[in-house]
Amino acid sequence: MYRYDEYDQSIVDARVDEFRDQVRRRLAGEITEDQFKPLRLMNGLYLQLHAYMLRVAVPYGTLDSRQMRMLAHVARTYDRGYGHFTTRQNIQYNWIRLDQAPDILAELATVEMHAIQTSGNCIRNISSDQYAGAAADEVADPRPWAELIRQWSTFHPEFTYLPRKFKIAVIAAEEDRAAMRLHDIGIRLTRRDGVLGATVFVGGGMGRTPMIAHEIRDFVTADDLMSYLEACLRVYNRYGRRDNIYKARIKILLHEIGPDEYRRQVEEEFAKVKALGIDPPAAELARITAMFAPPAFDPAAAGDVADRSDPDFAVWLDQNVRAHRQPGYAIVNISLKPVGGIPGDASADQIDVMADLAQRYGFDELRVTHAQNIVLPHVRIADLKAVWSALVDAGLAEANLDLISDIIACPGLDYCSLANARSIPLAQKIGERFADPARQRDLGELKLKISGCINACGHHHAGHIGILGVDRKGTENFQLLLGGSGAEDVSLGRITGPGFDEDGVVDAIERVTDKYLEVRETGERFVDTYRRVGMTPFKEAIYG
Amino acid sequence: MAEEAAYLHFRDDSPHEEPAVTLDSFLADQSNATAVRVEPGDEARALIPHLDRLALIEVSFPSFRDGRGYSTARILREAGYRGELRAEGDVLVDQIPLMRRCGFDSFAPAAPIDAAVLQRSLARYPQPYQKAADGAVPVWKLRHG
Structure with missing residues (x-):
């Protein structure tokens, strides 16, 4: 897991202070709602039908039990006792008071969390594969690259007033569990001659004009990645349409000028940007990668479930548990889709239960999936029965992953x-x-x-x-x-x-x-x- | 003191007073002008051969939502422009720190800016994550030297 150092923490703390000041000015009438709107949106605060909604970032869907418990605390203290996990691997709260939003951000900052760029016409939360670090088919853990991009895109001075929102996903396996090619930029890590690099896809998205992203560059190394993305974004910022909100996403620019012309413009810009020295050194990716080292798996852990005699447990094993690359371990999917429930919703108590299970049985790690479920990525096979029993008690053992009711x-x-x-x-x-x-x-x-x-x-x-x-x-x-x-x-x-x-x-x-x-x-x-x-x-x- | 609030200047010299000509006029028949105004849709790179003769480039922000001027500023600074780079129009106080990072060093906001709020904004962030046009040292550089 990534851990903040003093620099990361000071930036998030400064953001809390800034947003508190912005809310104060709005409540005092010093700025209009029209002027406040892009400021609050850049902090994930929407005005909905009944109240404000706050969207909290879960970078690349990864969090630990301490952060998960904070999400439960926010649900209990500032909302109506539940939260809603989203397709962007974030969580949102639907009953927030504007005057309390700065306090929520201050509490989140104590556990290295924030709501930065979870909305607005800027680069949004970077999404990734929920099985990162656990899947057998990945060439590397995609999350260090996602973290590198998170830092580059946070308060990027040039790309905060883009034509429209901008979503980036990073994966590292052939199996795409993150809808990578339906993002404005999709990145798939790949190895060439032993060197890890990125294949870059641009121009995917859903909305009213859905499009699948085009491959724009077959290989970019980490040394060039920020310059390359800066070039991709600059071409979009300058030439993306601003006359019609429904035609403002980068997919429309690619559609109108064609992927070849877009690629040509990006390469031209990249040649200029590369000379600016904006790429972090290899030591920075190495620093981040070290924090995503595999947990201390027990090499002696048993490889099979001893007792499948409980039929409900057996069904859950077959449906919700996936193979882990480490013998003796498994990936547990916790469905937030009970029959008759609200897809992606979890109560504060359920969030706490999941945090407890992660801490006790899962090396303290959880993931949010774009399908609005939760994953415990590293669970000993010998502990699956205990995890399942606890999930049953919490109403979280629906065995429907990828089935028709997993909506x-x-x-x-x-x-x-x-x-x-x-x-x-x-x-x-x-x-x-x-x-x-x-x-x-x-x-x-x-x-x-x-x-x-x-x-x-x-x-x-x-x-x-x-x-x-x-x-x-x-x-x-x-x-x-x-x-x-x-x-x-x-x-x-x-x-x-x-x-x-x-x-x-x-x-x-x-x-x-x-x-x-x-x-x-x-x-x-x-x-x-x-x-x-x-x-x-x-x-x-x-x-x- | 509304007049004082109309200009914000972060340079040692005083604001350039000559009225700016449009980019089209400058390129067509007014190449002696020392001040040029660039609209969001203009191709800022057309100015690159002339940068050493210009004292002021005024980048227009008809709407605070239109972010093209941020790229314009960076492109001009990256090309070596050292003169006054002014953001003019619908420029809000919360945008000025970002604009400073893109290379703007002068501001002519349509509505007055609260000096105290601006001062707090400019001082707020101890360091940025990324390198831009303002010379601020990015976090990765602080981490690794």
């Missing part, structure tokens, strides 16, 4: 001032319709994602099944999409046809899954079948 959903019209439709009640209805665990397991991997408006915070374009809530003449209407993926087989979903009301879309999903069961071939996931047979059979099943 990604935005907060929707229950909270968000941008939304057209309510995502949460729909997610609950779908969960209830498919509540039978055996039925879910029979359907297999099926990623269902719901957005309550076209901004696509719920990643509906990347769902094997996606749902988009729209406003149709004053009533909530849901469009159904099929065939998207945010993984290494990245693709964008297609709309099936006319939309539905809330019950109608649940029925339509059931017709789609029934059709899948009817036509699938051995070993095919839903999305594989869709790719083989195309839209037509599903369309007939839905509208027939």
Whole structure:
């Protein structure tokens, strides 16, 4: 885990002081709401339908038990006793008072946390693979590179008033668990002739015009990475569109000038920027990397679960536990998707339970996933039963990872001032319709994602099944999409046809899954079948 | 003292008073001018051959949300421009520290700036994470020398 030194701490402390001053000036009427808005947004504070929402950064989704307990404390003290984990691997609180926001930031700063750049037209929290440091298929731990980028992008003086928000993801495996190519910049670490470097993809994103990022540079070494990113951002800052908020993301710039022309401009800029000496020395990446050294695994740890006699435990093992690269250890996924629950929500007590488990059984580490679940990345196989029992007691043992009820959903019209439709009640209805665990397991991997408006915070374009809530003449209407993926087989979903009301879309999903069961071939996931047979059979099943 | 607040100057010389000509005019037929005004969409690099003859480059911020001028400033400083670099228009107090880092050393904000707030803002951050145009030593340099 990364640990702040005096420099990191002083910057975060200064930010608390700065934000306190900004809030004071706003409350005193010295600045207008229009002027305050970009300042509070740069600190993750949104004005929603009922209250302020505060989004706290969890850099690359990694945190320890002390930080996790602080998140529980904030939920208890300043909110209504719960928090909502987001698709950006952050957490947000929906019932915050403006005058208390500086105090929350001050408390967070005591555990090396903040809300810097969790909103606004700037470089946002860097996201990464939730299995980093535990997965067998990674070429290196991507998080030191993500931390290097975090520091470079924090209060970057040139890139704080970009045309639009800017999201960067860093992964280091062929399997993409972070939707890397749906980011403004996606980075995949790779080795060439023994040297670690980055393949850089630019111009992905969801929103109303979803696009998959183009490969812009096949290999950049760590020595050049900051200069290269600075060039990528400078071209965007200068030439990205500012006349229309819906065309302001970098994906539109790439679409309009083409990836080749963008690449040419970046290379030209890079040649100039590289001469400025803005790249940190290799010693800085080495310093950070040392903090992500593997924990002290027990080489004698047993490799198998001794007792699978409890059928519920066995199902959870098969569904939520993944292989670790260290013999005798496993990766535990804690589902925040109980049937009838709100996807990504956890109570303060549940957050504390997860912190306790991480401390006792997991080398003090937790991860937030973009699918709005929590991961304990390093658990001894011999401890899995004890972890599971504690999760059962806390209502956190839902065995549905990557199944149809493991739904990604935005907060929707229950909270968000941008939304057209309510995502949460729909997610609950779908969960209830498919509540039978055996039925879910029979359907297999099926990623269902719901957005309550076209901004696509719920990643509906990347769902094997996606749902988009729209406003149709004053009533909530849901469009159904099929065939998207945010993984290494990245693709964008297609709309099936006319939309539905809330019950109608649940029925339509059931017709789609029934059709899948009817036509699938051995070993095919839903999305594989869709790719083989195309839209037509599903369309007939839905509208027939 | 509203007049005093209209200019903020971080240079040893006094603010350049000659009215700035537009970039287009300068390039077309007013190349004797010593002050040029650059709009957000202008190609600042067109000035690079002329930088040693200019005393003032005024970068316009029609809206505080339009961040193109930050890149303009850095490009001009990176090209070696040493003269007065002024941010003019919708410039807010919380933006001035970032603008200073990009190389601006003069400000003509449309609305007056609270001097006490500005002073606190400029003094607040002990060091930056990244190297920019202002000569501040970045954290990685402090860590590794």
